[in-house]
Amino acid sequence: MLSFLKKDVLVLVRDRTELLILLLMPIILTVILGFALKGMFGGEQSGLDIEVAIVNQDNTEIGLEDFSRKVSNLSLPEDAKNQLIETAEIAAPFKVLEEFFESKEISEAIKVHDMKAAEATEALEAEEVDAVLTVPSGFTYQALMKMLLDQGEGSELLVEEGSHALLSASIFHDIVTSYVDTMNIETAIAEATENLNLSTERASKVNQTELGGKLTATDEEAISSMEYYAIGMAVMFALYVASTIAGKAYVETYQHVFDRILLSGKHPILYLSGKAISTSTLVFLQVVILFAMARFILQAFSEKPLSFWIGMLVITLLFAICIGGFGALLTAITLRFKSNALPAIFSGGIVSIFALLGGSFVPTANLPEVFGILGNWTPNGIMLSALQQWSQGLSVAFITPLVVRLLIIAVITFGMSLLVFSKRRAT
């Protein structure tokens, strides 16, 4: 097996054109896209300028008074009642949101304007604002009842996005969603820590249902455009390794080198496994080299701790195994049909489609939802999400489902390659 690996690595390394495409192109594209689409990312906030109209149909004071009255009528100890009322005053949802908008970092990026409903609609149509946030009547009371007493249906903040500023409006929407999620989780944590009788099962349920795996608020800085594209381009160009390996397998067939290998008495499956291992090894080396270049040439992922890099290596290894499956499948189909059409189609079209769906060119959050859904099943899309989340400091628990999906794809593709390979010309 090592002989196959050594040979494949040597053959690729000696092919300078291929090597330049696999190593230099991603870096060039990272630089171009990283600078060109800098404004899309949270890491560089200077370019963000969102105008928002706020239509407040609620009255926080009345909401707090209603809530205090409700709490006073509950059959609870006085201390508990006082604590609930104090918490409500501190955590009144809209008050917190207003303070959030007034904070230095956010006020630089988001300018809020208080308006009446009709006025806001008019401003949105006139493209004077990018989005309208409506706080419905009774919001404070209903939200506090749900958050602190788990009574009622809660309430909703309504965000209307302007079609003229999809990106800005979508970012604003994300910020509000993130705020709501954060409020919910803080309440849940508070509930879990204060109420010791609450079982672990229930705590876990609260987190899962309320968060839906979309929480992005962490202590880490948002990923920069250069970091995003360093990952995006690395995972995209890794796919080319699979088609390159299959293309080389085709050359081995028509030059009868494959026959020579068969004549050595080696089982053909060993050859196929060799291709999978070679693809995985080359992908791993390629991605590691690209990340190293991004780190030292483009200054991406600077100041990241060692644990971050270890995590990156582990995720990259699993991704490489997944692409190894693709390498084996493409090789098997190429040998089955004795044609290099599939590697050519894969590198000429399928990789670009995968790259688009997986978010290598533009983050899928800025694309129609279907892109994100499909992209979640492309190896590059999964790897991009996993590395993005890892670099934002999310825990292993968040990333595990993604890497498991990579391994499932690896098993499926390798299994399929065995099936196809066994149906090639009988020897």
Added chain:
Amino acid sequence: MLETTNLKKTFKKDIAVNDVNLYLDKGESVGLLGPNGAGKSTTISMISSLIKPTAGDVTWQGKSIVKDPSVIRLQLGVVPQEIALYKELTANENLKFFGRIYGLKGNLLNERIAHVLDIVGLTERKDELVKNYSGGMQRRINIAVALLHEPEIIIMDEPTVGIDPQSRNYILEMVQKLNRENGMTVLYTSHYMEEVERLCDRIYIMDHGKVIASGTKQELTGILSNEETIVLELDRQYPQLLLQLANIENVLRIIETEKGVKLIAPKKSRLLGKVFQMAEQHHAQIVSVNVQVPTLEDVFLHLTGRKLRD
């Protein structure tokens, strides 16, 4: 040692090989002669277990290799018509890779590599990339790889196609040496009659997927033992003269050559007088006249009506 019985291969409706029966004894050098498309490569692919016959069998020391290819694979060295090497690797790297997949390692592998490089005369240039080699050198390394695991039998499919005369001669001498000095059994396919004549003890002549004649060179040319060939070289072509020569009584066959004509006639026909007379009538300048004993080329022509390189 190796035998094929009623070997047949069809690709869809095309019959590539039809009822081929041949055998090789230990230490023999056997030629498979025939024009391009005669079915030689398909036959040796079946013999070497790379493709399954549609019908018939191939046995190695009495065991069917159709049922179990492994019985022959490690005893066999195959030199394909194509340069079956990694051209981006050096000769040494190629030999190491193929040696390892044959299970050779360490000192034994190094010794074998040194030995085969010596046989093909490329020791000094073993560290150059194969793609930088001349056609002849690539063919020699192609042979070296097949010899690496010391096979009992070597099958060579047109190993001298497209190379210069010097390299060709080197390869022919090498094959001769392997067979006569090392006792290696050789199955040599070619459409070059002179190569097969020089190297092989016995010859099978194939055409349109069938063996049309077989035997030693003497046995094959014996088919034409009652005939002789008159080769007439002229200063240019004379189409009318050709027509007239073809009508001479006793001329069995006439073939137009590059610079003249070849006449096949029964021995002692005494045609020369008539030939000279007709040449004079057509004002044709005779450059040379040669009366030959039959060659394998003539045998093939006699059997098929076509030249080997048609």
